[in-house]
Amino acid sequence: MRRLRIITAVTAAVLLCTVVDVDAAVPDTNPAIPMTTNALPQTATAVPVTTPAPAATTPSASPTPVAATTTPAALRTVDLVIFAGQSNMSGRGGNAKAAPGVATDSGYEFRIGTCPTGLYPVTEPFGVYSNGYLCDPPILRGGSLVSSFMNAYYKGCGVPAMGFSAARGGTSIGYWQTAPVQAELTDKYNTINAWCTTNHVFIRRKYVVWLQGETDGVANIDKETYKTGLVNVFSTLFSKGLDQVFIIPIGQYVGLPGTYDKVRAADMELCASDPRFTLGSDALGQLPATYIPDGCHYNQAALNIAGSQCGAVAAQRSKAIP
Secondary structure (H helix, E strand, O other): OHHHHHHHHHHHHHHHHOOOOOOOOOOOOOOOOOOOOOOOOOOOOOOOOOOOOOEOOOOOOOOOOOOOOOOOOOOEEEEEEEEEEOHHHHOOOOOHHHOOOOOOOOEEEEEOOOOOOEEEEOOOOOOOOOOEOOOOOHHHOOOOOHHHHHHHHHHHHOOOEEEEEEEOOOOOOOHHHOHHHHHHHHHHHHHHHHHHHHOOEEEEEEEEEEEOOHHHHHOOOOHHHHHHHHHHHHHHHHHOOOOEEEEOOOOOOOOOOOOOHHHHHHHHHHHHHOOOEEEOOOHHHHOOHHHOOOOOOOOHHHHHHHHHHHHHHHHHHHHHOO
16 A cells, blocks of 8 residues: 555656646736847757647737847847756746846846747746746746746856756656657757847856756656756757756755756766756755645745755856856
Protein backbone atom coordinates (compact mmCIF):
# COMPACT_ATOMS: atom_id res chain seq x y z
CA MET A 1 0.00 0.00 0.00
CA ARG A 2 2.84 2.44 0.75
CA ARG A 3 4.31 1.92 -2.73
CA LEU A 4 0.91 2.45 -4.33
CA ARG A 5 0.41 5.75 -2.50
CA ILE A 6 3.82 7.07 -3.66
CA ILE A 7 3.14 6.09 -7.27
CA THR A 8 -0.25 7.78 -7.09
CA ALA A 9 1.30 10.96 -5.67
CA VAL A 10 3.93 11.09 -8.41
CA THR A 11 1.32 10.55 -11.10
CA ALA A 12 -0.71 13.43 -9.68
CA ALA A 13 2.43 15.57 -9.65
CA VAL A 14 3.06 14.99 -13.33
CA LEU A 15 -0.52 15.93 -14.12
CA LEU A 16 -0.24 19.07 -12.01
CA CYS A 17 2.87 20.26 -13.84
CA THR A 18 1.63 19.34 -17.34
CA VAL A 19 0.58 22.27 -19.52
CA VAL A 20 -3.12 22.84 -20.14
CA ASP A 21 -3.56 23.67 -23.82
CA VAL A 22 -5.88 26.66 -23.71
CA ASP A 23 -5.92 30.11 -25.25
CA ALA A 24 -6.82 33.20 -23.29
CA ALA A 25 -6.96 36.83 -24.27
CA VAL A 26 -4.66 39.24 -22.47
CA PRO A 27 -5.78 42.83 -22.24
CA ASP A 28 -3.20 45.43 -23.22
CA THR A 29 -3.88 49.08 -23.77
CA ASN A 30 -0.88 49.99 -25.93
CA PRO A 31 -1.35 50.44 -29.72
CA ALA A 32 1.13 48.83 -32.13
CA ILE A 33 3.44 49.72 -34.99
CA PRO A 34 4.47 46.98 -37.45
CA MET A 35 8.09 45.82 -37.43
CA THR A 36 8.92 42.35 -38.75
CA THR A 37 12.02 40.36 -39.59
CA ASN A 38 12.18 37.03 -41.38
CA ALA A 39 13.79 34.35 -39.24
CA LEU A 40 16.39 31.84 -40.41
CA PRO A 41 15.14 28.28 -39.76
CA GLN A 42 17.60 25.72 -38.47
CA THR A 43 17.54 21.95 -38.01
CA ALA A 44 18.65 19.86 -35.06
CA THR A 45 19.06 16.19 -34.21
CA ALA A 46 15.95 14.86 -32.58
CA VAL A 47 15.62 12.72 -29.50
CA PRO A 48 12.69 10.27 -29.75
CA VAL A 49 10.32 12.13 -27.42
CA THR A 50 6.71 12.94 -28.22
CA THR A 51 6.33 16.63 -29.03
CA PRO A 52 3.10 18.33 -27.93
CA ALA A 53 1.41 20.74 -30.28
CA PRO A 54 2.61 24.33 -29.98
CA ALA A 55 0.64 26.65 -27.75
CA ALA A 56 -0.47 30.07 -28.90
CA THR A 57 -1.78 33.25 -27.37
CA THR A 58 -4.08 35.83 -28.88
CA PRO A 59 -3.77 39.27 -27.29
CA SER A 60 -6.80 41.52 -27.46
CA ALA A 61 -4.72 44.48 -28.62
CA SER A 62 -1.18 44.90 -29.90
CA PRO A 63 1.06 46.94 -27.58
CA THR A 64 3.54 49.55 -28.74
CA PRO A 65 7.15 48.50 -29.33
CA VAL A 66 10.00 50.68 -28.13
CA ALA A 67 10.97 52.94 -31.04
CA ALA A 68 13.97 51.86 -33.10
CA THR A 69 15.95 54.05 -35.49
CA THR A 70 16.90 54.19 -39.14
CA THR A 71 20.13 56.07 -38.51
CA PRO A 72 23.49 54.24 -38.76
CA ALA A 73 24.42 54.86 -35.12
CA ALA A 74 23.30 52.33 -32.48
CA LEU A 75 20.18 53.47 -30.69
CA ARG A 76 20.93 51.50 -27.54
CA THR A 77 23.06 48.73 -26.10
CA VAL A 78 21.36 45.75 -24.50
CA ASP A 79 22.19 42.28 -23.18
CA LEU A 80 19.99 39.48 -24.50
CA VAL A 81 18.58 37.13 -21.83
CA ILE A 82 16.43 34.15 -22.84
CA PHE A 83 14.34 32.97 -19.89
CA ALA A 84 13.90 29.25 -20.52
CA GLY A 85 12.48 26.31 -18.60
CA GLN A 86 9.13 25.00 -17.47
CA SER A 87 6.27 26.11 -15.22
CA ASN A 88 8.29 27.79 -12.47
CA MET A 89 10.05 29.87 -15.11
CA SER A 90 6.66 30.72 -16.62
CA GLY A 91 5.56 31.86 -13.18
CA ARG A 92 2.71 29.39 -12.65
CA GLY A 93 2.62 30.08 -8.91
CA GLY A 94 3.49 33.77 -9.10
CA ASN A 95 1.42 36.92 -8.74
CA ALA A 96 2.00 39.75 -11.20
CA LYS A 97 0.81 42.34 -8.67
CA ALA A 98 3.57 41.30 -6.26
CA ALA A 99 6.33 41.51 -8.87
CA PRO A 100 8.39 44.72 -8.92
CA GLY A 101 8.05 47.23 -11.70
CA VAL A 102 10.87 47.75 -14.19
CA ALA A 103 11.75 51.38 -14.98
CA THR A 104 11.66 52.58 -18.57
CA ASP A 105 14.87 51.75 -20.45
CA SER A 106 16.32 49.65 -17.61
CA GLY A 107 14.94 46.47 -19.17
CA TYR A 108 12.94 45.32 -22.20
CA GLU A 109 10.93 42.38 -23.47
CA PHE A 110 11.51 41.12 -26.99
CA ARG A 111 8.32 39.76 -28.56
CA ILE A 112 7.86 37.60 -31.63
CA GLY A 113 4.66 36.25 -33.10
CA THR A 114 1.48 37.59 -31.55
CA CYS A 115 2.73 41.19 -31.50
CA PRO A 116 4.75 43.12 -34.07
CA THR A 117 8.31 41.88 -33.61
CA GLY A 118 10.43 44.17 -31.47
CA LEU A 119 11.30 45.64 -28.08
CA TYR A 120 8.59 46.37 -25.50
CA PRO A 121 8.48 47.65 -21.91
CA VAL A 122 8.64 44.86 -19.32
CA THR A 123 5.27 43.86 -17.87
CA GLU A 124 4.08 40.95 -15.76
CA PRO A 125 3.09 38.26 -16.29
CA PHE A 126 6.16 38.14 -18.52
CA GLY A 127 5.81 36.17 -21.75
CA VAL A 128 2.03 36.25 -22.17
CA TYR A 129 2.49 37.24 -25.83
CA SER A 130 4.70 34.24 -26.63
CA ASN A 131 3.65 31.50 -29.02
CA GLY A 132 4.89 28.20 -30.43
CA TYR A 133 6.40 25.15 -28.73
CA LEU A 134 8.11 27.20 -26.02
CA CYS A 135 5.32 29.04 -24.27
CA ASP A 136 2.51 28.66 -21.76
CA PRO A 137 -0.87 30.28 -22.38
CA PRO A 138 -1.66 33.38 -20.31
CA ILE A 139 -4.04 31.55 -17.99
CA LEU A 140 -1.08 29.50 -16.72
CA ARG A 141 1.14 32.51 -16.00
CA GLY A 142 0.87 34.35 -12.71
CA GLY A 143 3.98 36.46 -12.26
CA SER A 144 7.61 35.65 -13.04
CA LEU A 145 11.14 36.14 -11.72
CA VAL A 146 12.03 38.24 -14.78
CA SER A 147 11.26 41.71 -13.41
CA SER A 148 13.38 41.10 -10.31
CA PHE A 149 16.19 39.81 -12.51
CA MET A 150 15.99 42.89 -14.75
CA ASN A 151 16.23 45.32 -11.85
CA ALA A 152 19.18 43.57 -10.23
CA TYR A 153 20.95 43.18 -13.54
CA TYR A 154 20.65 46.84 -14.48
CA LYS A 155 21.71 47.88 -10.98
CA GLY A 156 24.77 45.64 -11.19
CA CYS A 157 26.13 46.52 -14.61
CA GLY A 158 24.19 49.52 -15.96
CA VAL A 159 23.16 47.75 -19.18
CA PRO A 160 19.48 46.90 -19.70
CA ALA A 161 18.58 43.27 -20.24
CA MET A 162 16.45 42.45 -23.27
CA GLY A 163 14.42 39.45 -22.15
CA PHE A 164 12.71 36.81 -24.25
CA SER A 165 10.37 34.18 -22.82
CA ALA A 166 10.91 30.53 -23.84
CA ALA A 167 9.23 28.52 -21.09
CA ARG A 168 6.58 25.82 -21.09
CA GLY A 169 5.21 23.78 -18.23
CA GLY A 170 5.55 20.01 -18.06
CA THR A 171 8.51 19.85 -20.45
CA SER A 172 11.34 17.36 -19.98
CA ILE A 173 14.97 17.70 -21.03
CA GLY A 174 14.14 15.27 -23.83
CA TYR A 175 11.42 17.60 -25.12
CA TRP A 176 13.94 20.41 -25.36
CA GLN A 177 16.15 18.27 -27.61
CA THR A 178 13.46 17.41 -30.17
CA ALA A 179 13.87 18.76 -33.69
CA PRO A 180 10.81 21.10 -33.66
CA VAL A 181 11.78 22.66 -30.33
CA GLN A 182 15.44 23.07 -31.30
CA ALA A 183 14.43 24.60 -34.63
CA GLU A 184 12.09 27.07 -32.93
CA LEU A 185 14.65 28.05 -30.28
CA THR A 186 17.31 28.66 -32.94
CA ASP A 187 14.88 30.40 -35.26
CA LYS A 188 13.80 32.87 -32.60
CA TYR A 189 17.39 33.48 -31.50
CA ASN A 190 18.23 34.32 -35.13
CA THR A 191 15.17 36.56 -35.41
CA ILE A 192 16.17 38.56 -32.35
CA ASN A 193 19.71 39.07 -33.63
CA ALA A 194 18.57 40.00 -37.13
CA TRP A 195 15.97 42.48 -35.88
CA CYS A 196 18.48 44.17 -33.60
CA THR A 197 21.02 44.46 -36.42
CA THR A 198 18.44 45.96 -38.77
CA ASN A 199 17.17 48.39 -36.12
CA HIS A 200 20.59 49.47 -34.82
CA VAL A 201 20.31 47.84 -31.40
CA PHE A 202 23.67 46.48 -30.25
CA ILE A 203 23.61 43.21 -28.29
CA ARG A 204 26.60 43.25 -25.96
CA ARG A 205 26.07 39.87 -24.20
CA LYS A 206 23.89 36.84 -24.94
CA TYR A 207 22.60 34.72 -22.05
CA VAL A 208 20.09 32.09 -21.06
CA VAL A 209 18.56 31.82 -17.58
CA TRP A 210 17.49 28.19 -17.10
CA LEU A 211 14.95 26.90 -14.57
CA GLN A 212 13.79 23.39 -15.50
CA GLY A 213 13.85 19.79 -14.29
CA GLU A 214 10.75 19.14 -12.23
CA THR A 215 9.36 16.74 -14.83
CA ASP A 216 12.70 14.94 -15.09
CA GLY A 217 12.97 14.71 -11.30
CA VAL A 218 9.57 13.02 -11.08
CA ALA A 219 10.70 10.64 -13.86
CA ASN A 220 13.84 9.77 -11.82
CA ILE A 221 16.19 10.74 -14.64
CA ASP A 222 19.82 9.66 -14.42
CA LYS A 223 22.17 12.49 -13.44
CA GLU A 224 24.56 12.02 -16.37
CA THR A 225 21.69 11.80 -18.84
CA TYR A 226 20.36 15.11 -17.61
CA LYS A 227 23.75 16.83 -17.83
CA THR A 228 24.36 15.56 -21.35
CA GLY A 229 20.88 16.63 -22.38
CA LEU A 230 21.29 20.13 -20.99
CA VAL A 231 24.53 20.65 -22.90
CA ASN A 232 22.81 19.39 -26.06
CA VAL A 233 19.90 21.81 -25.63
CA PHE A 234 22.15 24.86 -25.99
CA SER A 235 24.98 23.54 -28.19
CA THR A 236 23.59 25.21 -31.32
CA LEU A 237 23.13 28.56 -29.58
CA PHE A 238 26.67 28.36 -28.19
CA SER A 239 27.92 27.92 -31.76
CA LYS A 240 25.97 31.07 -32.68
CA GLY A 241 27.46 33.30 -30.00
CA LEU A 242 25.62 32.49 -26.77
CA ASP A 243 27.95 33.57 -23.94
CA GLN A 244 26.58 31.86 -20.84
CA VAL A 245 23.77 29.83 -19.31
CA PHE A 246 22.82 30.82 -15.76
CA ILE A 247 21.15 27.95 -13.95
CA ILE A 248 18.58 28.33 -11.19
CA PRO A 249 18.29 24.75 -9.85
CA ILE A 250 14.81 23.50 -9.01
CA GLY A 251 13.97 23.34 -5.33
CA GLN A 252 11.88 20.69 -3.61
CA TYR A 253 8.70 18.73 -4.16
CA VAL A 254 6.70 19.12 -0.96
CA GLY A 255 5.79 15.75 0.51
CA LEU A 256 8.16 13.76 -1.70
CA PRO A 257 11.67 14.51 -0.39
CA GLY A 258 14.53 13.59 -2.69
CA THR A 259 12.44 13.71 -5.88
CA TYR A 260 14.58 16.47 -7.38
CA ASP A 261 17.96 15.47 -5.92
CA LYS A 262 19.45 14.02 -9.12
CA VAL A 263 18.50 17.01 -11.24
CA ARG A 264 19.80 19.43 -8.63
CA ALA A 265 23.07 17.51 -8.40
CA ALA A 266 23.40 17.50 -12.18
CA ASP A 267 22.94 21.30 -12.28
CA MET A 268 25.55 21.86 -9.59
CA GLU A 269 28.08 19.52 -11.18
CA LEU A 270 27.66 21.07 -14.62
CA CYS A 271 28.20 24.56 -13.22
CA ALA A 272 31.36 23.36 -11.47
CA SER A 273 32.79 21.55 -14.49
CA ASP A 274 31.73 23.51 -17.59
CA PRO A 275 32.61 27.25 -17.73
CA ARG A 276 29.68 27.90 -20.08
CA PHE A 277 27.27 27.20 -17.21
CA THR A 278 27.09 29.31 -14.04
CA LEU A 279 25.02 28.92 -10.89
CA GLY A 280 22.70 31.92 -10.91
CA SER A 281 20.86 31.30 -7.64
CA ASP A 282 20.08 28.35 -5.40
CA ALA A 283 17.32 30.24 -3.61
CA LEU A 284 14.63 27.73 -4.55
CA GLY A 285 16.65 24.92 -3.00
CA GLN A 286 17.08 26.81 0.25
CA LEU A 287 13.63 28.28 0.84
CA PRO A 288 11.17 26.40 3.08
CA ALA A 289 7.99 24.71 1.89
CA THR A 290 5.93 27.74 2.91
CA TYR A 291 7.04 29.33 -0.39
CA ILE A 292 5.43 26.48 -2.37
CA PRO A 293 1.67 26.68 -1.76
CA ASP A 294 0.66 23.88 -4.15
CA GLY A 295 3.66 21.63 -3.50
CA CYS A 296 5.67 22.28 -6.67
CA HIS A 297 5.13 25.87 -7.88
CA TYR A 298 6.92 28.69 -6.07
CA ASN A 299 5.10 31.86 -5.06
CA GLN A 300 6.02 35.38 -6.14
CA ALA A 301 8.11 36.08 -3.04
CA ALA A 302 10.36 33.12 -3.89
CA LEU A 303 10.56 34.08 -7.56
CA ASN A 304 11.52 37.65 -6.62
CA ILE A 305 14.37 36.35 -4.46
CA ALA A 306 15.67 33.94 -7.11
CA GLY A 307 15.39 36.54 -9.86
CA SER A 308 17.22 39.20 -7.87
CA GLN A 309 20.05 36.85 -6.92
CA CYS A 310 20.48 35.56 -10.46
CA GLY A 311 20.38 39.08 -11.91
CA ALA A 312 23.16 40.20 -9.57
CA VAL A 313 25.31 37.17 -10.44
CA ALA A 314 24.76 37.66 -14.17
CA ALA A 315 25.64 41.36 -13.93
CA GLN A 316 28.95 40.57 -12.27
CA ARG A 317 29.67 37.81 -14.77
CA SER A 318 29.01 40.22 -17.64
CA LYS A 319 31.92 42.34 -16.52
CA ALA A 320 34.31 39.38 -16.77
CA ILE A 321 33.46 38.41 -20.34
CA PRO A 322 35.86 40.02 -22.85
